[in-house]
Amino acid sequence: MTSTLYVPRDAGALSLGAGEVAHAIAREATARGLELQLIRNGSRGAYWLEPLVEVATARGRTAYGPVTVADVPGLFDADFLSGGAHPLSLGPTDAIPWLASQQRLTFARVGIVDPVSVADYVVHGGYQGLRRALALSPDAVVERILGSGLRGRGGAAFPTGIKWKTVLEQPAGQKYVTCNADEGDSGTFSDRMLMEGDPLSLIEGMTIAGLAVGATQGYIYLRAEYPHAHRALHQAIAAAYQARYLGADVMGSGKRFDLEVRLGAGAYICGEETSMLESLEGKRGEVRVRPPLPAIKGLFGRPTIVNNVITLASVPTILHRGAEHYAGYGMGKSRGTLPIQLAGNIKRGGLVERAFGLTLRELLYDYGGGSASGRPLRAVQVGGPLGAYIPASQFDTLVDYEALGSIGALLGHGGIVAFDDTVDxxxxxxxxxxxxxxxxxxxxxxxxxxxxxxxxxxxxxxxxxxxxxxxxxxxxxxxxxxxxxxxxxxxxxxxxxxxxxxxxxxxxxxxx
Amino acid sequence: METLSSSQGETVRRIAGDLKGRPGPLIEVLHAIQAELGYVPPAAVPLVASELNLSRAEVHGVVSFYHFFRSTPPGAHTVSVCRAESCQAVGGEALAAHVRQQLGVDFHETTPDGRFSLEPVYCLGNCACSPAVMIDGRLHGRVSPERFDALLSEVDRKR
Structure with a gap:
């Protein structure tokens, strides 16, 4: 019988040895005459458990981690292929409390699917959103995005539906959908994880955006520091073209949407939308004066949607499960879920997707487990290098756009960098x-x-x-x-x- | 300014010719040149400018704006050390000092023997596994000074 195993291809997991572990597992299986199907998935986001190896068993997926090359023979001896007991055993992956308590909408498939398989994507609910969108008028698609309350997850938190509506209202002609994948904030990695772990959800979101506003060309502006995401996007885009989810006849609708990746070249400023457009045009990434807004005069002077990776990747689930479903999460004017990233001096760092409205304390201690150094946490920086430092006395602040704003801080792209009391x-x-x-x-x-x-x-x-x-x-x-x-x-x-x-x-x- | 070798000139012309029909091609052309030659030689600038029908100032302006493009040949191996906040929170500055000392060069420099170029990078997106280092495109997380030395000798052996 062939066993199915999952070892992440996520850059973070690879940085801790997942590639070597995958090779060691394949080698050991061959030596023992066992047949394996080794799937290179994205990361579940629990980085303190990486490299996290999962085995498909009759009782669902079972996790082992963190696995080193030296652990591999012992795992085979313990019959981990059937979910056998081992000191590294974490039990059913879905029951790991750190994961089980999350509310994953945008990251529903990350760590689960083969990132570059259209078939696997479809089995896990992929392209249901696009199917719905094709049955709706462009106005109705934009209406749903407006109704979901989705706000730009890149940091500016501008209502996505309003941007789309503005582009839709421009006279017909060449329009563009651009994805800002220049995730330069320290402490953030959700864009990277998504592009490596479920790139097709971004591709689907961009396709829906194109249909909604009448744009036939999309560009993903990806930072050069993300070679792993670059490879995953390339493979996923090729697979989507092959399966006719991209190209001249999207899902047999007769509508066209083309998509390509353009690499940045190491300039933080290109995460600013007008500077990103300059860079996409091949120029110095200098900021443009607004107005005109990119929605009216954007890439090559044409009406352009500029949205962040997470914003666009949240679109398929909104179309698939309804605006009300998405808006049912969150609080106040912060609707839906946010993939929060725990980074810096933190024991259990990684990706936590939850509805808006958690406190910093819950994130830092319940999920994060406090500092990695064991010393008291003194400050966190939320929202990247332009975000405020928040002292421990304000850790009861809620994580939503307005609550952080009220203490003079900002949520930005949802990264939280923790510092212990040795920080100056x-x-x-x-x-x-x-x-x-x-x-x-x-x-x-x-x-x-x-x-x-x-x-x-x-x-x-x-x-x-x-x-x-x-x-x-x-x-x-x-x-x-x-x-x-x-x-x-x-x-x-x-x-x-x-x-x-x-x-x-x-x-x-x-x-x- | 050094002149381009004939093979370098050929490469630059071929790349510019292949890509010039694309919208806003300059950065793509520079990426392709750097991928093949390892850097963007200053002498390639006028050639790219004439192929793409841009001014030399425009091309030079772009090459010099972006940190990623280099105007000098890189060492055999490129070591990029993250200097951003998340890595600083767990000893990133001490690691950076160690790396500088081990390689005997500062950031933006190449060792005299041409083996290593050292570059700063502001976030590799590996912030849950800080401090992070990238060596020849391979990402490494939770890099202590000791682990860095091990990685370095591993890379050096492969040479």
């Missing part, structure tokens, strides 16, 4: 400005020069020179950057600095 917040503030200086596109003076000046002022504070005057200077400079920059890089880089100054004054040598 003055140094983190300096880094925020250093990063801004490295990544500034140079268009706005407050960002281009202000970031370097701020770095110098923070250096003086670290040296303990003229604290009072320099704090005032830094505060003024931050305010100037916030007010005087065209885009979020210069306009938000002060947020981590201002929050560090507010909550961790002692690190700057300020006597309260």
């Amino acid at each position: 917040m003055a140094r983190m503030a300096r880094y925020a400005m250093e990063f801004c200086a490295v990544e500034s596109c140079g268009k706005c003076t407050p960002c281009r020069i202000g970031s370097t000046r701020a770095m110098e002022v923070i250096d003086l504070l670290i040296e303990g020179r003229e604290t009072q005057g320099n704090v005032r200077k830094l505060e003024e400079l931050c305010e100037l950057m916030v007010q005087g920059s065209l885009c979020g890089l210069g306009g938000m880089a002060p947020f981590p600095v201002q929050s560090a100054l507010r909550h961790f004054r002692e690190d700057f040598g300020i006597r309260s």
Whole structure:
């Protein structure tokens, strides 16, 4: 009998040895004369258990992890192919509490399916959303996205349906659907996981978007730092063309949608939508002045949807299971679920998809298990390098757009980076400005020069020179950057600095 | 400015010719050149400009804007160390210092023997397994200084 095994191809799992484990399993099986079907799935997102090996048994999928090459012979001896007992046994994968308590809508298939198999995708509910969309008018599709309450998951949280409606209302002619896969925020990896683990859901979401607004061409703007996602997308797009889910006649509808991947070249600013459009056009990624909005004058001057990976990958489930179903999750104006990423100094890091409305504390302690170092957590940065630092005294804040906004923080792309009590917040503030200086596109003076000046002022504070005057200077400079920059890089880089100054004054040598 | 070898010139012309019909092709052309030659030689800039009907300033502007494009040949191996917050939260700065010391070069430099180029990177998307390092396109997570040394000697053996 052939046993079916799953060993992730996810870059994070590979970074911990999943590739070597897969080879060792195949080698050991051959030596023992056993037949195996080895499927390279995405990651379930429980990275502290990676490499996580799963076996299909009569009782469902059973997990073992974290597996090293040295564990492989012992696993065979314990008859893990039939779900045998072993110290690394985690039992049925779906019953692992960390996974079982999640609400996976967008990530429903990640870690489950063969990422590049259209057949497997369809078996697990794939292309049901597109099927529904093809039976609806473009207006009705846009109506459903509006009704779901979906907001842009890249960070800006703009209502997706309104963007789509604007593009739909533009006169017919060449329109584009572009996917912003330039996931540059430290502490975030949900886009990467999705593109590696279930790329077809992104492809399906983009196809639905194309049909909804009358766009026949899609581009995925992928950062160059993601070679594994690049390969997975290439394979999945080829498979979708082959099965006629892409191309001149999408699902026999007579409608066309073409899709290709374009690689970025290592510029954080290209995650800003107008700069991304410049880069897609092959130019320097300098920010454009808005208006005109990309929905009216976007890629090559044509009406363009710009959405993040997670936003677009959430579209199929909304069409398939209904706007009400999706909107039934969440709270207030934050509807649906959010794939939250736990990173940094955290014991059980990984991807947690839950409805909006969890507290930071639940995420950091119930899921995250506290710090990896065992020391007390002192701060978290939420929302990437432009997000505020939040002190432990505010860990009861709810994770939703409005609640974080009310304490002067932002949710961004949903990444949470944890720091223990050894962190020096003055140094983190300096880094925020250093990063801004490295990544500034140079268009706005407050960002281009202000970031370097701020770095110098923070250096003086670290040296303990003229604290009072320099704090005032830094505060003024931050305010100037916030007010005087065209885009979020210069306009938000002060947020981590201002929050560090507010909550961790002692690190700057300020006597309260 | 060094001139292109005839084979380099041929490569650049072929790539630009193949891709110039595509919308907004410049970055794709530069990616293809770097994939084949390992870098974008400054002497390729006027050639690309004339093939794509752009000004030299436009091409130079793009090459110099993006961190990924390099104007000098890379070492035999490229080591990219993540410098971003998540990695900093678990010893990333100490790791970066260790790597610099082991290789004897700073970021953006190549060892004199041409074996290693060291590059900073701002997030490899492996933040649940920080600190992260990429060596020749292979990603490594939870990299301690000791593990880095082991990875380095492994790469060096393969040479």
